[in-house]
Amino acid sequence: MNPTREPDLGTPASISEESVEVEIDGLPARVKAGSTILRAARESGVDIPKLCATDSLKPFGSCRLCLVEIDGRSGYPASCTTPVEPGMKIHTQTEALARLRRNVMELYISDHPLDCLTCSANGDCELQDVAGAVGLREVRYGFDGENHLDADIDTSNPYFSFDPSKCIVCSRCVRACDEVQGTFALTIEGRGFASKVSASASESFIDSECVSCGACIQACPTATLMEKSIIDNGQPEHSVLTTCAYCGVGCSFRADMKGDQVVRMTPWKDGGANHGHSCVKGRFAFGYATHPDRILEPMLRENIHDPWRTVSWEEAIQYTAQRFAGIQEKHGRKAIGGITSSRCSIEEVYVVQKLVRAAFGNNNVDTCARVCHSPTGYGLKQTLGTSAGTQPFGSVQDADVMLLIGANPTDGHPVFASQMKRAMRNGAKLIVMDPRKIDLVRSPHFEAAYHLPLLPGTNVPMINALAQVAIKERLIDEEYVRERCDVESFDAWKEQILRPENSPEMVAEISGVPADDIRGAAKLYASANNAAIYYGLGVSEHSQGSTMVMGMANLAMATGNLGRSGVGISPLRGQNNVQGSCDMGSFPHELPGYRPVQDDEVRGKFESLWGVKIDAEPGYRIPNMFDAAIAGDFKGMYIQGEDVAQSDPDTQHVEEALSGLECLVVQDLFLNETAKFAHVFLPGTTFLEKNGTFINAERRINRVRPVMKPRQGMDEWRITQELSRAMGYPMDYEDEAEVMDEIAVLTPTFAGVSFKLLDEAGSIQWPCNEKAPLGTPIMHVGSFVRGKGLFIETDYVPTKERTSRKFPLLLTTGRTLTQYNVGAQTRRTPNTVWYKEDLLEIHPHDAETRGINDGERVSLTSRKGDITLEAKITARVQPGVVYTTFHDPETGANVVTTEYSDWATSCPEYKVTAVQVAPAIHRSHWQEGFEKRTKEQEKLLETS
Ligand code: SF4
Ligand code: SF4
Ligand code: SF4
Numbered sequence: 030m031n032p033t034r035e036p037d038l039g040t041p042a043s044i045s046e047e048s049v050e051v052e053i054d055g056l057p058a059r060v061k062a063g064s065t066i067l068r069a070a071r072e073s074g075v076d077i078p079k080l081c082a083t084d085s086l087k088p089f090g091s092c093r094l095c096l097v098e099i100d101g102r103s104g105y106p107a108s109c110t111t112p113v114e115p116g117m118k119i120h121t122q123t124e125a126l127a128r129l130r131r132n133v134m135e136l137y138i139s140d141h142p143l144d145c146l147t148c149s150a151n152g153d154c155e156l157q158d159v160a161g162a163v164g165l166r167e168v169r170y171g172f173d174g175e176n177h178l179d180a181d182i183d184t185s186n187p188y189f190s191f192d193p194s195k196c197i198v199c200s201r202c203v204r205a206c207d208e209v210q211g212t213f214a215l216t217i218e219g220r221g222f223a224s225k226v227s228a229s230a231s232e233s234f235i236d237s238e239c240v241s242c243g244a245c246i247q248a249c250p251t252a253t254l255m256e257k258s259i260i261d262n263g264q265p266e267h268s269v270l271t272t273c274a275y276c277g278v279g280c281s282f283r284a285d286m287k288g289d290q291v292v293r294m295t296p297w298k299d300g301g302a303n304h305g306h307s308c309v310k311g312r313f314a315f316g317y318a319t320h321p322d323r324i325l326e327p328m329l330r331e332n333i334h335d336p337w338r339t340v341s342w343e344e345a346i347q348y349t350a351q352r353f354a355g356i357q358e359k360h361g362r363k364a365i366g367g368i369t370s371s372r373c374s375i376e377e378v379y380v381v382q383k384l385v386r387a388a389f390g391n392n393n394v395d396t397c398a399r400v401c402h403s404p405t406g407y408g409l410k411q412t413l414g415t416s417a418g419t420q421p422f423g424s425v426q427d428a429d430v431m432l433l434i435g436a437n438p439t440d441g442h443p444v445f446a447s448q449m450k451r452a453m454r455n456g457a458k459l460i461v462m463d464p465r466k467i468d469l470v471r472s473p474h475f476e477a478a479y480h481l482p483l484l485p486g487t488n489v490p491m492i493n494a495l496a497q498v499a500i501k502e503r504l505i506d507e508e509y510v511r512e513r514c515d516v517e518s519f520d521a522w523k524e525q526i527l528r529p530e531n532s533p534e535m536v537a538e539i540s541g542v543p544a545d546d547i548r549g550a551a552k553l554y555a556s557a558n559n560a561a562i563y564y565g566l567g568v569s570e571h572s573q574g575s576t577m578v579m580g581m582a583n584l585a586m587a588t589g590n591l592g593r594s595g596v597g598i599s600p601l602r603g604q605n606n607v608q609g610s611c612d613m614g615s616f617p618h619e620l621p622g623y624r625p626v627q628d629d630e631v632r633g634k635f636e637s638l639w640g641v642k643i644d645a646e647p648g649y650r651i652p653n654m655f656d657a658a659i660a661g662d663f664k665g666m667y668i669q670g671e672d673v674a675q676s677d678p679d680t681q682h683v684e685e686a687l688s689g690l691e692c693l694v695v696q697d698l699f700l701n702e703t704a705k706f707a708h709v710f711l712p713g714t715t716f717l718e719k720n721g722t723f724i725n726a727e728r729r730i731n732r733v734r735p736v737m738k739p740r741q742g743m744d745e746w747r748i749t750q751e752l753s754r755a756m757g758y759p760m761d762y763e764d765e766a767e768v769m770d771e772i773a774v775l776t777p778t779f780a781g782v783s784f785k786l787l788d789e790a791g792s793i794q795w796p797c798n799e800k801a802p803l804g805t806p807i808m809h810v811g812s813f814v815r816g817k818g819l820f821i822e823t824d825y826v827p828t829k830e831r832t833s834r835k836f837p838l839l840l841t842t843g844r845t846l847t848q849y850n851v852g853a854q855t856r857r858t859p860n861t862v863w864y865k866e867d868l869l870e871i872h873p874h875d876a877e878t879r880g881i882n883d884g885e886r887v888s889l890t891s892r893k894g895d896i897t898l899e900a901k902i903t904a905r906v907q908p909g910v911v912y913t914t915f916h917d918p919e920t921g922a923n924v925v926t927t928e929y930s931d932w933a934t935s936c937p938e939y940k941v942t943a944v945q946v947a948p949a950i951h952r953s954h955w956q957e958g959f960e961k962r963t964k965e966q967e968k969l970l971e972t973s
């Protein structure tokens with residue numbers, strides 16, 4: 030077996046805590062009760078041959094290779110389906126068994142190409158291994174009869190191929206697609222000799238329901254399903270354990286390497302978040318790391334209309350430091366600031382916020398979480414005491430009811446979606462609160478108990494109505510509230526919730542959801558033994574985002590659904606390190622660990638270790654930076670790994686702000702939209718070059734390890750460190766572990782964290798300190814972090830963004846499975862096969878009244894601007910609501926989004942924009958300008 034393969038123990042581990050004594054091949058063995066004989070034997074070091082079994086799937090018992098003999102039992106039971114019993118005497122190697130196994134293998138091999146030496150799976154093929162293990166030396170039946178050797182290979186998927194001639198119909202792929210991924214894209218079609226694996230209704234993989242998660246390839250014991258990267262490059266030689274750089278699920282992967290080339294990303298079985306599963310992005314879309322568009326040398330220019338000049342690191346850093354110092358001299362200490370990135374490691378983020386506080390001398394640091402989950406931090410801190418989700422993902426398996434709000438996990442957080450589907454298969458009920466009919470609402474194999482398709486902007490009244498039903502139906506957990514919560518605040522909240530405007534009938538009028546459905550969903554959630562809330566940006570990116578987060582916390586507290594497995598409130602974070610970038614003091618009012626910068630004692634601790642005075646006044650948030658830049662008070666920005674010109678709302682406002690800067694420094698992989706306004710470009714590194722940690726949505730600190738040296742020659746934290754030194758505040762970290770050690774000293778929730786501990790434990794969920802040396806999977810067990818849980822009243826204040834005769838539709842935005850955020854990475858991979866450009870989903874009724882046909886270009890106009898894009902007519906959206914993604918810079922979806930934002934955190938209201946849609950007559954003014962700027966920048970790069 031290839032050395033990069035993890036051991037396969039045949040069948041899943043038993044969950045029993047008991048053990049039993051058995052005898053295997055004459056030797057005593059103590060094994061877990063409930064184990065299969067196959068697993069027990071493998072755990073005891075005895076390899077029983079197997080083909081249809083694998084430890085990620087339920088036993089199936091079809092191949093008849095794992096047969097054993099058991100004293101006192103007749104016949105040859107399959108060890109993969111027979112559980113151990115106390116005192117059992119098992120024989121795995123007898124002459125009879127050897128003969129039987131050889132016969133079975135002979136049949137398999139008689140219909141299998143004998144091209145082992147030239148097969149891409151050579152050295153990593155279970156069929157080959159088992160043939161050797163059972164001592165197969167000849168095939169008596171010959172190859173002349175009917176066989177499958179000439180079956181056509183399906184190469185339609187960009188990442189893997191399917192060669193049916195090598196298939197042994199073990200059904201592992203079909204079961205992986207059902208049990209692990211939950212897509213049910215594969216079946217075994219036909220019977221007996223004619224049986225074969227079929228994708229959907231005998232379609233090619235690319236046309237089938239397959240979502241390219243890779244689970245079937247992982248499960249396949251032959252070369253039938255095979256990564257094209259392995260076919261092209263050969264088998265890997267070694268692996269490096271690391272973490273996916275895409276979404277907040279934070280899947281652990283083994284980067285399988287050949288020399289310094291990644292040939293495969295294999296999800297790690299022991300990954301705390303993903304348990305050996307993956308999605309198309311983490312599994313396959315890593316090619317952007319070596320894409321020719323990457324900028325690998327620092328560049329600068331005096332003016333944004335000048336050609337770029339390639340310079341040395343030394344010159345780029347000195348130039349930046351001088352420009353920033355000059356700005357501060359002329360415009361004051363607060364005229365510059367920085368933005369950290371949730372795609373960077375926590376060590377990189379920590380060093381950037383330290384640069385701003387210690388070298389810039391102000392608190393003008395913010396992060397991209399400002400525009401996604403800042404209301405989560407605020408709302409959960411106010412009510413529960415910690416700015417983070419409460420549960421590990423695995424907790425969903427203990428949930429009886431899942432309330433999913435404003436999130437689309439099958440696209441945004443696919444590995445967690447698979448875990449939700451498993452919970453549903455085991456009986457959990459799902460309530461979806463979302464304006465769109467997302468896949469989890471109904472698919473051929475799943476159906477939500479309730480879909481509440483509320484109008485964008487009506488989350489708060491909806492959560493209030495759910496709470497009112499819970500109160501009126503006497504489904505409040507009075508004892509829990511009395512013991513664990515602030516009763517006075519509960520009474521005030523109850524009074525507010527019982528007001529007539531929060532009744533299902535009143536809320537039905539403003540949300541568009543029938544009162545009976547609101548009532549039914551509320552009763553289902555509130556009466557469950559374990560009810561868990563999962564939510565996404567459809568909660569936070571609203572003018573009342575923080576109110577909604579507090580509304581969910583109120584409901585969970587009132588119904589006793591916090592502080593144990595199967596319950597809780599879990600934000601599904603967009604980017605891999607959103608939690609980490611927030612934890613690391615990226616907000617202008619908080620030092621690492623969410624501690625107020627105004628607090629003298631907190632500041633004192635940092636000042637004494639850093640040896641510098643820290644400004645006590647909170648700095649600018651991102652929107653304040655833009656406003657100040659337009660006003661002429663803010664002149665310099667250091668932006669690490671964020672493309673604000675594409676991702677932030679009201680693009681024309683952002684562009685005006687960026688144009689007003691005297692020195693914009695962009696540290697990133699590619700010349701992105703923001704770089705069009707930059708004076709200095711400092712090339713960054715991909716996750717494959719980083720050493721450090723990411724923190725996922727479960728507060729899980731995962732190691733990310735480099736598989737190659739930084740391609741542009743410098744670690745990102747070193748770039749920041751050098752800039753700090755050049756600005757007169759030397760930082761002297763030797764390596765990333767030292768940065769983590771400083772974080773641990775200064776941040777109570779990280780007090781016990783070190784690279785050494787992470788390397789030993791695999792991953793740790795913070796808080797990790799003296800009280801919890803191995804971390805804290807579930808928060809608020811026994812009591813809330815803030816002491817008593819605080820209920821906060823959640824009055825509904827409608828957004829100022831209203832529909833009108835001119836703008837009668839509501840636009841809401843989201844993301845699609847194969848693309849990620851602004852698309853900078855995924856658009857540079859074969860994932861584009863599934864995605865051409867951002868589309869506008871519009872309901873058939875709205876399309877018809879506007880004379881719009883499917884696939885036609887339409888103009889999308891709001892009070893802020895207009896763009897054109899292709900229409901997709903679909904009943905996934907309700908009448909009156911349109912939807913698009915923001916992956917494509919050319920579309921410019923954020924040209925139309927507004928300046929409205931969450932009252933507490935300034936998180937933009939991306940999810941509600943009043944718009945009009947009409948057949949497009951010409952390209953939009955902004956898009957024409959975009960094309961012109963893009964061409965100009967390309968020319969400036971060429972002439973550099
Ligand atoms: S494709 Fe692979 S996993 Fe699927 S049935 Fe064939 S051999 Fe088994
Ligand atoms: S790649 Fe995933 S979704 Fe596609 S067939 Fe395989 S298991 Fe199913
Ligand atoms: S679910 Fe998220 S973290 Fe996991 S592989 Fe996919 S993108 Fe990466």
Ligand code: FES
Nearest residue numbers: 081092093095109
């Ligand atoms: S491994 Fe047990 S029957 Fe196939």
